[in-house]
Amino acid sequence: MKSVLIVDDEKSVRDSIRMILEYEKFDVQYAEDGPGGIARVESGDFDLVLLDIKMPGEDGLKVLRRLRQGHPDLPVVMISGHGTIETAVEATRLGAYDFLPKPLDSDKLVIVARNAAEHHRLVTEHRRMQVMVEGKDAILGSSRKIRDVIATIERVAPTDVRVLVTGENGSGKELVAKAIHRLSRRSGKPLIEVNCAAIPNELIESELFGHERGAFTGATGQRSGKFELADGGTLFLDEIGDMSLNAQAKVLRALEEGKVERVGGSRQIPVDVRVIAATNKNLPEAIGANLFRQDLYHRLNVIPINVPPLRDRPDDIPLLASAFTEDICQRNGMAVKRFSDGAVRSLQAMEWPGNVRELRNMVERLVIMTPGSYIEASHLEPGQGGGSRGAGDDLLGAGGTFQEFKDRAEAAFIRKQLEASGWNISRTAELLDIQRSHLYNKMKKYGLERRG
Ligand SMILES: Nc1ncnc2c1ncn2[C@@H]1O[C@H](COP(=O)(O)OP(=O)(O)OP(=O)(O)O)[C@@H](O)[C@H]1O
Ligand SMILES: [Mg+2]
Structure with missing residues (x-):
């Protein structure tokens, strides 16, 4: 149901608008003056505000300005009495959605209210889609669990x-x-x-x-x-x-x-x-x-x-893997590669202690290292460009460049010290004689964390 707030000091105007819009299945609420209207908007969830221009105390334009600042997406329709038409025009310049002259024409009221509410729905919907679907910071995933997270975000964000x-x-x-x-x-x-x-x-x-x-x-x-x-x-x-x-x-x-x-x-x-x-x-x-x-x-x-954790929502892996692949190929100017169904199933069967970040890193390694345009399950086996990493890796047998060897050695050493000190970062930093923040950055770089 669409909800509308009427801000008008005249009871007769409020009552007639209410009657007309309630008949049109709007949920109608009202305030008698500007400050009251603003307070209602702050605490409620409206699709539309009908705002009288001439009111004692704070006038409609002042209220409009404040609403535009705090709630730029909320459509505000001005109600203008005799002699305030010019002000109403000024109001549309300030961002009012439209204006209705008094005495109110009920047909026009209904049309404007419907359009404004629909406009509001589209703007909010668009903003939501933009945030969730586009850009590098989109939260991807279609599992029940991630959809619940997104629903909570939407509810608390405003x-x-x-x-x-x-x-x-x-x-x-x-x-x-x-x-x-x-x-x-x-x-x-x-x-x-x-x-x-x-x-x-x-x-x-x-x-x-x-x-x-x-x-x-x-x-x-x-x-x-x-x-x-x-x-x-x-x-x-x-x-x-x-x-x-x-x-x-x-x-x-x-x-x-x-x-x-x-x-x-x-x-x-x-x-x-x-x-x-x-x-x-x-x-x-x-x-x-x-x-x-x-x-x-x-x-x-x-x-x-x-x-x-990613292991609890394997349904998200196909979507994440293909989005990461696309992004990585594009960044590196490569033709888009694809994971075979078998490869996707292998990804879904993995534990992912480093979660989505680890998945992204592995996809990146696979995309770069695998020749041809298909990544098969066999490419995911250790030593095949993807591969698992961690303390268990044979340092010397793993191959790669000198830098990669040094990184592996450093990661293994730091992990050992962390384990020795019970994963106490401050103590480990002392043992290694490096800054805590420096240690922290290394842990992040190598994805070092306590297991289990
Ligand atoms: N649902 C998702 N859709 C797309 N990318 C994701 C998703 N979740 C995480 N990522 C990507 O994974 C990486 C890690 O995400 P992020 O930094 O938000 O995790 P974090 O929980 O803050 O990690 P940390 O605990 O290490 O601080 C980022 O590159 C991020 O873009
Ligand atoms: Mg973080």
Whole structure:
């Protein structure tokens, strides 16, 4: 059912519009003045607004401006009384969908309302399709599980609620965060990403909140933090499970107060930021081990979205493999190759500890290394260009270039140290005598993660 909001101070006008549109199966609601109308729009889900131009207090044009800013896709039809026709024309210039002169002609009202509501449906539908289907950040997949994820994204995106995205490495958490931002009212403003694991502990505070000149050694100038940069938009706190307790306390405060303070500063800077967080860690476990704050967890986890591992949705593999193949061939100026049905079945039978990222990498290797235009199941066997990788690989027997050998050796060595320290990143970094963030980047590069 289409829903319409009438904003008019005259009861008789509201009542007659309501009668006509309810007969046309619209769900009709109303507000008596501008501020009331804006409040209704903020809390409701309308397909159309009918807005009177002349009202006591805030007039229709003012309200129109505010609606256009916050809800650019929502059609607004102006209702103009005697002497306000010129204003109505001005309103269409400001982005009003159309205008209706008083006294209202019921046929015209019905036609305009229907068209505007249909226009709204098409615009929203188009925006949704654009986000899900096009571009490099599309979330591909047709399995029940991924469709559920997409449905949740669509539902929460237009609101300002915080979302916590969980899932294994490479499962698509970042894509989810990006889709939420793109489908939100904040999409015209920046999406700022912070990888909490890649930033050294001592720098995370100034990264998030900025710093004043001279706040610490090396702070030669003043700098805005990510919270400030994300003002009006979305802040994506990636790998939140790796944030130090100290930084967690500061983030909690910023969320509670909607204000931030630069390191070394004393001014409270208000910020309007929607926060999306992601992690591959089990946060309740981390809370149990006193590594993560429970209060922050509850603040972030208003809507949880769990991205299921690829092995639980093998139905998505044919689509993902062919989309990746197409993309990779195009990027490399190659004629498009294809996977045989047998090869696709082999891909579907695999475990994919590195999830979609691992699938993409393997498809890339296969597409580049396999001669001919068909990739067969036999090409997927180890040593055939695709092949499995990991600690079990025979370092010397695997062939390849010198660089590939060095990478394999490095990956195997790091994995061994990680295992020795129980996958504690800080401890391993100490053992290897490298920066934690550096270790983290290497782990990412080689797809190193705890198994099982
Ligand atoms: N459903 C999907 N459709 C298309 N591409 C996908 C999908 N899911 C993941 N990918 C691709 O897989 C790669 C990894 O995705 P992404 O970075 O979003 O995962 P992640 O969960 O954030 O990983 P990490 O835990 O390592 O941070 C990216 O190249 C992404 O484009
Ligand atoms: Mg990620």
